[in-house]
Each structure stands twice: as structure tokens, then as C-alpha cells.
Amino acid sequence: MIRDHFRLLKVDLTTGRGQVVTLEGRDLVAGGSGLAALIYQQFGKPAAPWNDPEQPLIFAIGPLTGYFPLMSKTVLGFKSPYHDQYAESHAGGRSAVALRFADLDALVITGKAARPSVLSLGSRHLRIREAHYLWGMDVHAVGKYLRRKHPGSGHRSILRIGPAGELGSAMAGINVDSYRHFGRLGGGGALGAKNLKAIVIQGDGNFPLPEGRGYARLFTEVHQKLTQTTMMQKYHNLGTPVNMGVLNDLKALPIRNLRETSAPDISGITGERFAQDTLLRNMACSGCPVGCIHLGFVRERFHSDHRYYFRQVSYDHEPIFAVGAMLGVTDCFHVLDLIDVTEKMGLDVMSAGVALAWAAEATTHGVISERETIVPLGFGDAKNFETALRHLGQGANDFYRLLAQGVAKAASYYGGQDYACVLGQEMGGYATGEVFFVSQALGFRHSHLDSGGYSYDQKHKDRDVAQALNFLVKDEEGRVLLTSMVACLFAREVYQEELLAACLNSLGYGTMAAQLPELSRRIQQLRWQTRLATGYDPAQVKIPKRFTEIQTWKGPLDREYLETLRLSYARRIKELALEAASGHAG
Amino acid sequence: MKILLAPRMERCIGCHSCSLACAREVHRRLSWDTVGIRIHSSGGLSTGFEARTCLACLPAPCAAACPTGAYSQRRGGGVIVRKKLCIQCGSCAAACPVDAIYLDAAGEPFGCLHCGKCVPYCPHGCVEMVERQREPAPGQPGQEAEAQVAS
Numbered sequence: 218m219i220r221d222h223f224r225l226l227k228v229d230l231t232t233g234r235g236q237v238v239t240l241e242g243r244d245l246v247a248g249g250s251g252l253a254a255l256i257y258q259q260f261g262k263p264a265a266p267w268n269d270p271e272q273p274l275i276f277a278i279g280p281l282t283g284y285f286p287l288m289s290k291t292v293l294g295f296k297s298p299y300h301d302q303y304a305e306s307h308a309g310g311r312s313a314v315a316l317r318f319a320d321l322d323a324l325v326i327t328g329k330a331a332r333p334s335v336l337s338l339g340s341r342h343l344r345i346r347e348a349h350y351l352w353g354m355d356v357h358a359v360g361k362y363l364r365r366k367h368p369g370s371g372h373r374s375i376l377r378i379g380p381a382g383e384l385g386s387a388m389a390g391i392n393v394d395s396y397r398h399f400g401r402l403g404g405g406g407a408l409g410a411k412n413l414k415a416i417v418i419q420g421d422g423n424f425p426l427p428e429g430r431g432y433a434r435l436f437t438e439v440h441q442k443l444t445q446t447t448m449m450q451k452y453h454n455l456g457t458p459v460n461m462g463v464l465n466d467l468k469a470l471p472i473r474n475l476r477e478t479s480a481p482d483i484s485g486i487t488g489e490r491f492a493q494d495t496l497l498r499n500m501a502c503s504g505c506p507v508g509c510i511h512l513g514f515v516r517e518r519f520h521s522d523h524r525y526y527f528r529q530v531s532y533d534h535e536p537i538f539a540v541g542a543m544l545g546v547t548d549c550f551h552v553l554d555l556i557d558v559t560e561k562m563g564l565d566v567m568s569a570g571v572a573l574a575w576a577a578e579a580t581t582h583g584v585i586s587e588r589e590t591i592v593p594l595g596f597g598d599a600k601n602f603e604t605a606l607r608h609l610g611q612g613a614n615d616f617y618r619l620l621a622q623g624v625a626k627a628a629s630y631y632g633g634q635d636y637a638c639v640l641g642q643e644m645g646g647y648a649t650g651e652v653f654f655v656s657q658a659l660g661f662r663h664s665h666l667d668s669g670g671y672s673y674d675q676k677h678k679d680r681d682v683a684q685a686l687n688f689l690v691k692d693e694e695g696r697v698l699l700t701s702m703v704a705c706l707f708a709r710e711v712y713q714e715e716l717l718a719a720c721l722n723s724l725g726y727g728t729m730a731a732q733l734p735e736l737s738r739r740i741q742q743l744r745w746q747t748r749l750a751t752g753y754d755p756a757q758v759k760i761p762k763r764f765t766e767i768q769t770w771k772g773p774l775d776r777e778y779l780e781t782l783r784l785s786y787a788r789r790i791k792e793l794a795l796e797a798a799s800g801h802a803g
Numbered sequence: 804m805k806i807l808l809a810p811r812m813e814r815c816i817g818c819h820s821c822s823l824a825c826a827r828e829v830h831r832r833l834s835w836d837t838v839g840i841r842i843h844s845s846g847g848l849s850t851g852f853e854a855r856t857c858l859a860c861l862p863a864p865c866a867a868a869c870p871t872g873a874y875s876q877r878r879g880g881g882v883i884v885r886k887k888l889c890i891q892c893g894s895c896a897a898a899c900p901v902d903a904i905y906l907d908a909a910g911e912p913f914g915c916l917h918c919g920k921c922v923p924y925c926p927h928g929c930v931e932m933v934e935r936q937r938e939p940a941p942g943q944p945g946q947e948a949e950a951q952v953a954s
Contacts, residue, residue, distance in 0.1 A: 283823075371841070372836065372841070420835055422834075423835075425831065498816075500816050504819060504820075504823065505818050
């Protein structure tokens with residue numbers, strides 16, 4: 218519903234009770250990223266550990282969620298088991314629109330259930346059910362049980378964790394509606410620490426629209442822009458996996474634990490190959506006509522008499538890079554097999570793939586052996602990587618339990634830190650150069666989406682630190698505005714500031730629309746202030762040696778440029794946090 | 804008269820653009836439910852999506868069941884809706900053989916009016932407006948009223 222404040226549902230799992238809370242600040246923080254930070258400042262415990270029962274998990278949507286196309290993402294704000302600091306993770310699926318129709322701007326979960334439980338809510342109900350029988354189940358199995366138990370197929374969102382989340386793994390994601398994820402930084406572990414196996418959000422409310430035809434007309438204009446131009450074509454055609462071939466040609470694809478940036482065998486796992494050989498169908502997040510979700514199929518022969526079963530597996534550039542290129546697995550069906558196992562375990566596929574890539578290289582150096590990995594790990598051995606992913610998800614021994622806390626932690630114990638491909642967390646699928654490495658290493662989410670560093674690397678040959686720094690800060694500022702509305706970042710070329718202002722105006726958010734530059738700066742500062750209050754020191758972030766050893770199309774990496782930019786960005790992040798404290802958003 | 808059909812649901816990606824368009828353009832609401840076409844996921848063999856929408860029955864059981872004339876037979880199939888006459892008894896929804904009428908929390912019914920306003924928003928052409936091909940059911944001639952949206 219359109220309102221000048223926020224309506225939250227705060228659920229305390231310890232007491233089993235919920236409370237509807239009204240929070241002021243709509244014009245100050247908009248929603249999404251801004252709202253999550255505001256709520257964490259209100260209800261979070263910055264000094265307490267991530268698994269303190271009182272730490273909140275905050276699922277926030279924005280003022281445009283559901284009202285315009287591609288306004289389809291939910292922001293999760295939480296204290297992360299990965300680094301024990303405030304973090305964000307974003308997911309699509311139906312979660313955002315379901316929260317809208319449940320008439321909530323945010324769902325805030327605190328406390329800890331006495332026994333494994335499932336939370337279900339909608340515009341007119343709230344229930345916490347004991348569900349010990351779901352504990353230990355993989356993500357697909359638990360989804361099937363919950364779909365049977367909770368009515369409203371297509372109009373509900375089911376968030377759940379797998380075995381990895383139950384163990385508090387820092388690589389555990391939260392699966393959303395089977396094919397989307399709050400993947401990174403251990404949101405699944407945070408949910409597991411609360412004994413919460415799943416959340417079912419029923420989108421059963423409905424709301425009046427603004428008077429007049431202005432809103433409907435603007436919606437149609439935006440919809441046409443998204444569907445009748447070529448702006449979104451790359452996302453629904455081959456989808457993000459188109460990057461595999463492009464980056465490989467550029468010598469900018471991380472391969473075999475980033476020992477290489479280009480290799481001929483990548484031809485087996487390009488976006489073109491996946492589309493030709495494996496693509497079964499496409500899906501969309503609710504409220505998005507683009508349909509960027511690509512589902513491939515894998516079939517398995519389980520009997521000599523030609524008996525098969527098949528599975529549908531969503532694929533994107535990042536999973537293919539992580540369990541394909543990084544592991545030297547270059548058969549697209551084998552890659553889908555590996556993605557499917559990470560889905561079942563409830564692991565973040567990017568972290569899991571990069572972690573096993575480190576383990577494979579560490580094995581070659583004799584740093585670890587089968588005593589740790591249980592099965593021998595070697596690049597290209599898809600079958601053993603599949604087994605290792607299960608061990609990682611289920612915490613099979615001390616080694617896998619430590620590895621699930623992050624490659625950096627495992628490498629600091631066993632050795633092999635120089636080739637741990639960690640940029641704040643396990644790296645994204647771009648080896649484009651200095652600006653991307655600094656962007657992910659220091660960035661707020663340690664995500665390839667914090668800013669377009671990979672794009673900057675490709676467009677700029679000069680090594681101008683001031684210009685690169687300005688890009689990182691300004692690009693993040695623009696993205697933070699989008700993730701506060703909450704837009705899918707694939708629509709960033711469409712939702713420029715002028716259009717965002719028009720959308721907000723059409724819904725009656727005139728004050729917000731009139732001050733978007735100030736709003737985005739304020740949210741950017743607020744986020745950094747919140748992160749730093751939980752212990753983040755960007756100056757302490759190191760970029761491992763492996764990143765400085767690569768060759769891209771530009772030649773060898775410039776270590777001095779990398780280091781100067783790293784220090785400059787760290788300083789700027791601290792300044793942004795201080796500016797929040799002084800209320801400086803002009 | 805043309806009716807709305809959903810003949811290509813195997814192309815559906817579950818974006819809900821049709822439902823949201825119906826809510827926005829016809830009912831002036833934001834909703835997945837208070838609409839004339841609802842999209843649900845379908846399990847089993849089809850593993851895609853299905854549309855819950857009016858099949859343009861001729862005669863329409865919902866119109867026959869309506870005790871106040873709020874629902875009346877539309878020429879060519881489906882119904883004409885006069886909201887002012889509705890007493891929110893729910894008889895229409897109970898009579899619909901394909902669960903195409905949604906009752907909101909207050910009991911107000913929402914069904915397809917065969918206006919076609921959802922059609923341009925579907926990115927894959929799953930829905931379309933077509934001239935009715937089937938004849939009225941034997942012994943049940945359609946009435947001669949024009950389609951209209953009345954509130």
C-alpha cells in the first residue's frame with residue numbers, strides 16, 4: 218500500500234508472537250537497502266555476534282515494488298556469519314511482490330525458535346509451526362512439502378534453507394521459489410541459527426491505485442520500453458551466460474582457480490552451448506516481463522533398461538563460472554549436475570565453487586590431501602566435486618566445516634592464502650582487472666553488483682586512481698537508489714533518475730521524487746555507517762597474490778594502481794560513514 | 804463477440820503481467836487475486852503455469868446462479884457484471900466449474916469480462932482475443948446483451 222511511513226511485521230521466534238510496527242522515515246530512506254539499514258540501526262545489536270538470537274533478519278521492499286515492472290527484488294539485511302558484520306543480500310522470485318501483497322514494507326525476524334519451525338504469513342494471518350520433520354531435508358524436498366501444506370500456488374513465496382543453513386554455514390544461502398536466492402554472505406546460516414527452516418509469504422492482499430490515469434499510462438510506457446526495445450534482449454536471449462564466451466575471449470574469465478583467464482575448453486560451457494544443448498524453458502520473477510531465468514535440464518539414467526529421471530536446474534553466468542570454469546568442468550550437463558547439488562544443499566554456488574577450486578589447487582601443492590577432502594579433488598573431476606559439494610553442505614568433517622566458513626579462514630589454517638580467490642568473499646566471475654578487484658574486495662556486499670567495476674576495466678585503459686575512485690563511489694550511489702526502490706539491477710539502463718522520479722510522483726511520493734540525489738547519497742552513507750558500526754575496517758581488506766599474477770587482454774595487472782586504488786577507496790568508505798554521522802547528504 | 808482465451812500457456816513464464824494489468828486497467832487495484840485472470844504454478848507433467856480465467860460458458864452457470872442479476876449472460880459467452888446489484892453472496896464463484904471467479908475478503912466477486920486489456924501486456928502471446936468458434940450448448944441459446952463493464 219502507498220503510505221508515507223513504513224509498516225513492518227516484527228516476529229519474535231522466541232515468544233512466537235508478532236507485532237505490527239509503524240516506522241517513520243519514508244522520505245529519508247525510501248525502502249529496500251535504505252530501510253534495511255534503518256531497521257538494523259533501530260533493532261540490531263552491532264556489538265553482539267551474528268548468531269545472537271536478538272539479531273534481526275530484515276526482508277525489505279521499496280516504494281515501487283509491485284507497482285512497476287522489474288521492481289521485483291527483496292533486500293535482506295542481517296549480521297552475516299561470513300564476517301560477523303552487517304550485510305545485504307538480494308533476491309528475486311516472488312518474495313518482493315508477495316511481501317507487497319501481504320501489506321508489509323518489511324518483515325523483521327528476531328529471537329530463536331525452541332524447535333525447528335516454519336513461519337507463514339499473509340495480509341491476514343501469521344503462524345509459526347513446529348516442523349522438526351523438515352530439519353535435515355534438502356531444499357527441493359522441503360519445497361515439495363511446503364507447497365503441499367500451504368495453499369496459493371503462484372501467489373506465494375517460499376523461502377527455505379538446506380542442510381548448510383541448518384549448520385550455520387557462512388556459505389549457506391536462502392532459496393527463494395526454487396530458482397532464485399539470497400545467495401551470498403550466509404543468510405541461510407543466519408536463518409538456521411534461528412531454527413527457522415522456511416518462510417511462506419502469502420500475497421493475498423489488494424490495494425486501491427492512485428486516482429486518475431497517470432499511473433496506468435506511465436506503467437504502460439515503462440512496460441513497452443522494457444518489452445518492445447532491445448534494451449533487455451541480452452537478459453532473455455542467452456541470459457547472463459553470454460558473458461562466459463565474451464570474458465574468455467577477453468582473457469578475463471577466472472578459470473581453474475584463476476590460474477588462467479582464457480582457455481579453449483570453455484567452448485563447452487558458453488551461453489550459446491547451454492542454450493543449444495540444455496535450455497528447457499524460461500521463467501520470470503513476479504512483475505517482470507523479461508523472464509531472464511534460464512532453466513536447463515539434466516537427465517540421469519538410473520537403470521540399464523533406459524530408465525531416466527530428469528531435473529530442471531536454473532543457470533546463470535555466476536554459477537557456470539564458479540562450478541564450471543573455476544573447477545575446470547567444461548561439460549555443460551556436468552555443470553548443471555553440480556549446480557543442482559549446491560541447490561539441494563542450500564549452498565551459495567559462487568562461494569562453494571570457488572572454495573573447491575582453492576581446495577583442488579591446495580591438493581596439488583600438498584597443502585591438503587584426501588585426509589581432509591575425503592575424495593581426491595582435481596580440476597575437471599566433476600563426479601568427485603559433486604561428492605565434495607555434499608560434504609561441504611553437510612559439514613562432513615573439520616575441514617569442510619572450516620571451509621564452509623570461507624576460503625580465507627581455511628587457507629589461514631591450512632596454508633595456501635596466496636591463491637585463495639577471495640575478494641571480501643569468494644570472487645565473482647570477472648577477472649577484468651584492478652577496478653573490479655577493488656570493487657568486490659571492499660564493496661558493501663562484496664558482490665560483482667556493488668558497482669560496475671568489471672565494465673569500467675573494459676572501457677578505460679588509463680590508470681587514473683581519482684577517476685576510478687569517483688566511478689566506484691558514484692556508481693554505487695546510483696545502484697543504492699535502485700536497490701531502495703527495489704529494482705532489479707538488470708533494469709538500471711531503463712530506470713534512470715528522471716524515470717524513477719516520474720514513477721514515484723505517479724504514486725504520490727512527490728517529496729522523495731524531488732530529492733533523489735540527496736536521497737541516494739543519504740542511503741549510501743547510512744549503509745556504510747551501519748556496516749562500519751559492526752566492525753568493518755575497509756583498510757584491512759587484502760587482495761591475495763593470485764589476483765596480481767593474472768594476465769588479461771591489457772597485459773599483466775598493475776600492482777601499484779591496484780594498491781593505490783584499494784587504499785583510496787578504503788579511505789573514501791570511511792568518509793562516507795562519517796558523513797552519515799554528520800548528516801551531510803548535500 | 805470476441806472472447807479471451809489462453810491457448811498458449813505452455814509459453815508462460817509466470818511474470819503475472821496479465822493479472823497485474825487486469826487489476827490495474829480494469830479494477831483499478833494492485834493485486835494478484837482481485838482479477839479476471841489468475842496465474843498459478845502447475846506441478847506434475849506440465850511443470851509450468853496455468854491460467855484461471857473464464858472459459859466464456861454459454862450459457863454461463865455463474866449468471867444462472869446469481870440471485871440478483873449482478874451477473875447476466877454476455878452474448879458470445881461469459882457474463883456482464885453490474886456491481887451495484889451484487890449482494891456478495893458468493894453463488895457465482897460456487898457455480899463456476901473452473902474456479903475462475905475470485906471472492907475477496909469481503910466476498911466481492913472478480914471474474915474476467917473478456918475486455919482483452921491484459922492481452923498487450925503478455926510478453927509471449929499466451930492470451931488472445933478471438934471470435935468464438937464453438938456454438939452455444941444444445942438447447943441453451945445465448946442472450947443478446949452487449950458486453951459492458953458496469954460498476
